[in-house]
Amino acid sequence: MSGKKTIRRYDGPAGGWDALRSATKHLFEQDIPVRGARTLLSANQPDGFDCPGCAWPDRDHTSTFEFCENGAKAVAAESTKRRATPELFAKYSVAELSRYSDHWLEDQGRLTHPMCWDAASDRYLPLSWDEAFATVAAHLNGLGSPDRAIFYTSGRTSNEAAFLYQLFVREYGTNNFPDCSNMCHEPSGTAMTPQIGVGKGTVSLHDFELADAIFIFGQNPGTNHPRMLGELRKASKRGAAIVSFNPLRERGLERFADPQDKLEMLSGGSTRISSDYFQLRIGGDLAAVKGIVKHVLETDAQAQRSGAARAIDAEFIAAHTVGFDGFAADVAAESWETIEAESGLSRGQLRRAADIYLAADGVICCWGMGITQHKHSVATIHMIVDLLLLRGNIGRPGAGACPVRGHSNVQGDRTMGIYEKPAPEFLDRLRDVFGFEPPREHGFDTVGAIEAMLDGRGKVFFAMGGNFATATPDTAATHRALRNCDLTVHVATKLNRSHLVHGREALILPCLGRTEIDMQETGPQAVTVEDSMSMVHLSAGINAPASTELLSEPAIVARLAEATLGTRSKTPWRWLIADYGRIRDKIAEVFDDFHDFNRRVAVPGGFRLSNAAGQRQWHTQAGKAMFVAHAVPTDLPVHRARAAASSPVFTLTTVRSHDQYNTTIYGWDDRYRGVFGERRVLFAHADDIAALGMSAGDWVDIESLGDDGAHRRANRFMLVEYSIPRGCLAAYYPETNALVPLSSFADGARTPTSKSIPVIVLPHAQDGPTDAPRDIPVAVVR
Structure with a gap:
């Protein structure tokens, strides 16, 4: 610190x-x-x-x-100019490096050479690229079954690298593709694909200029997507309603000062973001949205009785949807008492939100991981889409669904085929274009991969970027899983915790970053990425590489494929990476939506992929959008824990600090929440702190109460008074990942339930860790 x-x-x-x-x-x-x-x-x-x-x-x-x-x-x-050279690894053993913080590890700078862990010295030693590829190939070819290898993908991987990666792995013979989507927005695609035929958002930035109301669920754009605040600011200034649902008061949802607005900066002014801010209980979003829907349907029923204009878009519902009558009956049967109890919002608050929805001609609904990391995430997203369908708010300007994804190309990776459950049609195209028969059996997702490594089914773990050991749930179990592997390999730009939690053999393979010049045989190359709204554009670095030893991700994949597959592969791997335009031509042969890929992406700004639901074309089983009914859940893990426990049970949600992106810790401050120089903090309501017989500033331990009967513990967190509903707590990720059971995941999507962890709070045990300082002044954050 x-x-x-x-x-x-x-x-x-x-x-x-x-x-x-x-x-x-x-x-x-x-x-x-x-x-x-x-x-x-x-x-x-x-x-x-x-x-x-x-x-x-x-x-x-x-x-x-x-x-x-x-x-x-x-x-x-x-x-950065800082470099994590072989000299760094000669100075520190892995055991010694493990005692440093994640922030310190990444702050050592860019990796410069391929490294191999030496068991005798417990140090990483340099090796050549040829030696590295030969080592991985020998392990892969000696497994007996390709399904014993696991291939993880981070959302920073480009389209070109992701396409080659999935091609190599499927030629090798497995669909074991856990990726970061499994831990974030998997429920979005799982919910929307059968409901509206598209697993992606239906809006563009232009729709934000036209929307009359923007509803934001479970998202903190001020920290996680700061450029979104510019769009929200413009919408607020032109009078659009912005309605936020979040358990915590988040500064980015309250006020924003645009650093590019000279007048606002010089005057010290700012723009209000949320016109209405509803602090619902953690996990109460499904109940809240259902309450809004209930008021809309009650208003419509009254309009029909009085002969007034309908409150819903009956023509759209009749022409474009199925299941409305059953859905409406389910909503009518849900009691207001249950909705209020589970949402933590009053009937009046929910009617207020519903009236804003009714007054708006165009509504966009946005959501983030505050929605997707719950047991009932898929059901909640169904309900959000149901709300949009009620008034035809999909497939017209200024309206639609907007799941806001995290890492820069996480959506593009999935588009390129990084998926453990590939569609048969996609596999057929791979077969026809590349001349091999791809595996058809579904592979491991992230939770399944950890389980497989734990029980010995998974023996080689290869990660294309990311920080798997830190990003995943149930930290102790994940670390045991990685250490149970024969080989772990990480393609990375900087040192992180995953490199220190390794198998019996381990490699670190350094790659070029997005900012660096990628020079191949035919000259400097550009890659492509796909953003949250399906825009595909070029990306070409301008900086000299951090080391002459670095390879690009496409080059790493191609050379590994050559070393592993040898003459049994018909794919011209080296020829493809000599000019990334050749990779894009192959992508166009596999995916119709990428026709004329090189020509279309060369236009400044790139091009937008088609979105059938955005055109009111419903590629669903029924050929129409579907209303999907769900009861407000009253038997979640937290309900069961409260029924069984003798002490107060809270619902803990994990959050990022403002000095953090994903697992990367830039510093120790969380400016917007008023926390400086500390990360082991537990945000709680003042009355809950008092009811525990404690005070703000006290140190506590957190114990989770999983359905599996295990009581996981995270020690020494400082209580911080904060504006959050009673019964709810918040703490930083990844420090509290250890509290999330591996067996607790979203129904239907298997995303870890990191946003709804049943916990109890105990006075800090003196035999717990003592790395956190004890001299932080007691204060209150409201």
Whole structure:
């Protein structure tokens, strides 16, 4: 930790001068004050690179530079002059490195050489690329069954790398493709695909200019998607209603000062974001949305009785949907008492939200991981889409569904075939284009991969980016799983925790970053990425590589494929990576939506993939959009834990700090929540702290109560008073991942339930960890 450790109320807006100061500080800390400015100005430009941070789209990808604090930090972290060379690994054993924080590990800088763990010295030693590929190939070819190998994918992998990766793995013979989607937005695709025929959002940025109301569920854009605040600010200024549902008061949903608005910056002003802010209980979103739907249907019934205009779009429902009558009957049968009890909102609050919905001609519903990481995530998303369907708010301007995804190309990776349950039609196209018979049996998702490594079915783990050991649930179980492997391999730009939680053999393979020049046989190359709204555009780095030893991700995949498959593969791997346009031509042969890929993506801003639901074409079993009914859940893990426990049971949600992106910790501050110099904090309501007989500033241990009977524990967190509903708690990820049972995941989607963990709070046991400081002043955050 560094800097002053304190808790104090933060009254400033999101963005503004503090955002500029924080980003500038990070640039200087990474030793790139001059080059960093040029690099930042090339982000998200037609002749530059795509930001390696979030997947929020850019306005046509041709606009002037859009300032984003966390994007600046991501670029600075990748462009740093610091280097994690073989000398670093010679200085520290793996055991010694393991004692350092995640922040310290990544702060050592860019990896420069392929490294292999040496058991005798417990150190990583350099090796050649040929030796690395031969090692992996020998393990893969010696497994007996391809299904004993697991191939993980991070959302930072480009379309070209992801396509080659899935091609290689399927030629090798398995569909074991756990990926970061399994841990975030899997419920979105699981819910929407059968309901409206598309697993992606139906809106574009242009729709945000036209919407009369924007409903935001379970999302904190100020920290996780800062550029989204620009769109929300514009919508607010033109009078659109912005209705937020979030258990915590989040500054980015309250006020925003745009660093690019000279008048706002000079005057110290800001723009209100949410016109209405509803602090519902953790996991209460399904009940809240159903309450809104109930009021809409009650209003419609009254309109019919009085001969007034219908409150719902009856023509759209009749022409484009099925299942409405059964859905309406289910909503009518749900009691207001259950809805209020489970949502934590009053009937009046829900009617207020419903009246805003009824008054709007066009409504967009956005949601993030606050929706997707619950036991009932799929059902909640069904209900959100049901709400949109009631008034025809899908398939017309200014309206639609908007799941806001996280990492920059997580959506593109899935489009390219990174999926453990591939469609038969896709596999047929691979067969026809590349001349091999792909495996048809479904593979492991993330939870399944951990289970397979634990019980010995999975023996080789290969990760294309990411920080698997830290990002996953049930930390102790995940670490045991990785250590049970014969070989673990990580393609990465920087050192992270996963490299230290390794198998009996382990490799680290350093790759080029998004900001760097990718020089291949025919010259410098560009890759493509797909953002959250299905725009596909080019990304070409401008910085010299951090080391002459670095390979691009496509090159790593191609050379590994050659080493593993040998002459049994008909794919011309080296020829493909000599010019990435050749990879894109093959993508176009497999996916009809990518026809004329190279020509279309060369246009500044790229092109948008088709979205059938956005055109009111419903590729569902019924040929129409479907209303899907769900009862408000009253028998979730937290209900069962409360019924069985003798002490107060809380629902804990994991959140990111503002100095963090995914598992990358940029620093120790969470400015918007008023936490500085500390991460082991537990946000709680003042009355809950008092009811526990404790005070803000006390140190506590957190114990989760899983359905599996195990009591997992995370020690030494400081209580912080915060504006959050009673019975609800929040703490940072990944520090509390250890509390999430591997067996607790979303019904139908298997996403870990990291946003709804039943826990009890205990006074800190003195034999717990003592790494956190004890001298933080007691204060209150409201």
